[in-house]
Amino acid sequence: MKDVPYISRPNRPLGVYAILYLAFLYIPVLFLPLFSFNDSLFIAFPLRGFTTNWYQQMLADEQMHAALMNSIKVGAASSVIATILGVFGAKAVTRFRMPGQKPVVAVIMLPLVIPEIILGVALLILLSRLGIPLSLYTITLGHILICVPFSMATLITRFEGFDKSMEEAAADLGDNAWWAFWRVTVPMVFPGILASLLLCFTISFDEFIMAFFLASTEPTLPIFIWGQLRFPQKLPSVLALGACILVISFVVVFFSQWLSRRGTSALPEAGV
Amino acid sequence: MATNNAYIRIEQVSKRFGSVVAVDQVDVSIAGGEFFSLLGASGCGKTTLLRMLAGFESPTSGEIYIDGAAMSGVPPHKRPTNMVFQNYAIFPHLNVHRNIAYGLRSERVTGKEAIKRVDEALELVKLQGFGDRRSNELSGGQRQRVALARALIRRPKVLLLDEPLGALDKKLREEMQLELRALQQSLNITFIFVTHDQEEAMALSDRIAVMSGGKTLQISTPKKIYNNPVNAEVANFIGQMNFLDASVVGLANGEALLDVAGWGRLKVSSRAEYLRCGANVLAAIRPEKLRLSDRRPADSENCVQGVIEAAAYLGDRSHFHVAVEGNDKPIAVAAQEVRVSPGESLDRGSRVWISWASDSLILLDKAEK
Numbered sequence: 001m002k003d004v005p006y007i008s009r010p011n012r013p014l015g016v017y018a019i020l021y022l023a024f025l026y027i028p029v030l031f032l033p034l035f036s037f038n039d040s041l042f043i044a045f046p047l048r049g050f051t052t053n054w055y056q057q058m059l060a061d062e063q064m065h066a067a068l069m070n071s072i073k074v075g076a077a078s079s080v081i082a083t084i085l086g087v088f089g090a091k092a093v094t095r096f097r098m099p100g101q102k103p104v105v106a107v108i109m110l111p112l113v114i115p116e117i118i119l120g121v122a123l124l125i126l127l128s129r130l131g132i133p134l135s136l137y138t139i140t141l142g143h144i145l146i147c148v149p150f151s152m153a154t155l156i157t158r159f160e161g162f163d164k165s166m167e168e169a170a171a172d173l174g175d176n177a178w179w180a181f182w183r184v185t186v187p188m189v190f191p192g193i194l195a196s197l198l199l200c201f202t203i204s205f206d207e208f209i210m211a212f213f214l215a216s217t218e219p220t221l222p223i224f225i226w227g228q229l230r231f232p233q234k235l236p237s238v239l240a241l242g243a244c245i246l247v248i249s250f251v252v253v254f255f256s257q258w259l260s261r262r263g264t265s266a267l268p269e270a271g272v
Numbered sequence: 273m274a275t276n277n278a279y280i281r282i283e284q285v286s287k288r289f290g291s292v293v294a295v296d297q298v299d300v301s302i303a304g305g306e307f308f309s310l311l312g313a314s315g316c317g318k319t320t321l322l323r324m325l326a327g328f329e330s331p332t333s334g335e336i337y338i339d340g341a342a343m344s345g346v347p348p349h350k351r352p353t354n355m356v357f358q359n360y361a362i363f364p365h366l367n368v369h370r371n372i373a374y375g376l377r378s379e380r381v382t383g384k385e386a387i388k389r390v391d392e393a394l395e396l397v398k399l400q401g402f403g404d405r406r407s408n409e410l411s412g413g414q415r416q417r418v419a420l421a422r423a424l425i426r427r428p429k430v431l432l433l434d435e436p437l438g439a440l441d442k443k444l445r446e447e448m449q450l451e452l453r454a455l456q457q458s459l460n461i462t463f464i465f466v467t468h469d470q471e472e473a474m475a476l477s478d479r480i481a482v483m484s485g486g487k488t489l490q491i492s493t494p495k496k497i498y499n500n501p502v503n504a505e506v507a508n509f510i511g512q513m514n515f516l517d518a519s520v521v522g523l524a525n526g527e528a529l530l531d532v533a534g535w536g537r538l539k540v541s542s543r544a545e546y547l548r549c550g551a552n553v554l555a556a557i558r559p560e561k562l563r564l565s566d567r568r569p570a571d572s573e574n575c576v577q578g579v580i581e582a583a584a585y586l587g588d589r590s591h592f593h594v595a596v597e598g599n600d601k602p603i604a605v606a607a608q609e610v611r612v613s614p615g616e617s618l619d620r621g622s623r624v625w626i627s628w629a630s631d632s633l634i635l636l637d638k639a640e641k
Contacts (some may be wrong), residue, residue: 163360170374172355173374174379183377
């Protein structure tokens, strides 16, 4: 132990703190998969035995499937649009100097700190004033609003991480702005684009408040689940669904983190 | 340089960044096939000038002509120039072959012809067989060669090089200098080379523009800049120089008689026609033009006595700092051999005689130091 540098010596109180911290974060979440396999309508100890009934019930629920599809549609559309906006926004912020740049960036990032309930109510009022009926499109609109800052933040680090002279070299070698963007900028920020897509999709997928205000008769999955809580006999299948979402979200977030940390050098080759 | 065969003309070009003047009314004419260097310390405006030639910056005022065509408003991708970037800017997502072939898209060269062109370029920079390597599998020298091949494959009329050898170690740098010069001569295209390394500029260039504070101080051949610098700044930047405060006490037959504190009266022939009696000037002499001996040399009328303050043995030559009475700064002497009596050596504290040939002393205007 003596030869370990002072700064990296193990610290027992900190270790205990770390374990408590992780327990606080994840033990409640782990009850979800645990009770989803419990052979009882009631969520209570002791456990009553193993069953996959709730999963079968979940798979048979047509309304749940419709809600799931709605969420996937909204998530896909809002993540793609938010990421496209994020790419151009991040490029503008990192590559050009324009008057009023800092205030503009601050305004773009604002939805990060504005409570979603305020954004939701504001959008609802605006849409009804404009006479636009609520639908999956209005939910998508709301989700784009809250996803763009996350997309920008992810992509700005990516743009800052590569040398501007790469784009200049592309221009020097005969590419106009669009070709240079397509052949150099996009491949260079590609891991950031993927990370942004995954991040925005997860944000949209579990977003409740905006969707609640902006939904019509077609619910997204969180709204559907919230509706199901009124029926006790449906609760275990909601747990089963929750467990599935938990696993998928974990995989997706893990994958997006891994992507955004990966160096560009290991990228697949794109373009000519 | 006569302007009628000038291939590139930079006319009254200035560039401001806010309140900073990076390039200040520069006039340069560069001939086709010339190896031209922009030399100066960092921040002197040399890179900005190069970037204006490439089209990455546009001049605040003035105009650049390449092959007779005005370049203002012409974007980088439409200019007859290509650039080797300081950090090489090799595309990390492409292998060597695709990096080099990058510039062929806009020339609509594809298929077998493209492969042939890339192979030629690889051969030119001696990287045959490296086409499949990824950029992170290349050494600094190889990256430099890829950057060169990628620029040359477009057969530019002008190649711009932004301190391309700066990142290489000394030995490799000297090797690449010879190769670059040979390449430039065999391709017969104009090279514009930015560097802060005066030896590199001297070794490579047909002509050098010495820059400082956004202005060109002197544009001439390496020999002329070294032997006849226009002012003390140029003299100091290109190699080392001893400066002596002097006043003119007599003028006759194109020669000036100077009074130098501690050195007595010295005769100088250069630029004598500009002088008048009583003017304060600088007399300057290169360290390697001075000789040291431990007794008064009989064969030279120009000599002065001093005491060695410091001595450094560098193998092929020795450097001495000699304190001479009447001078604030010690005199630098670079000697390949010293004339000493048998059994003597020149060390710290030795009394020595410094001597020189009359024609190695040059005269500079005082105000410009």
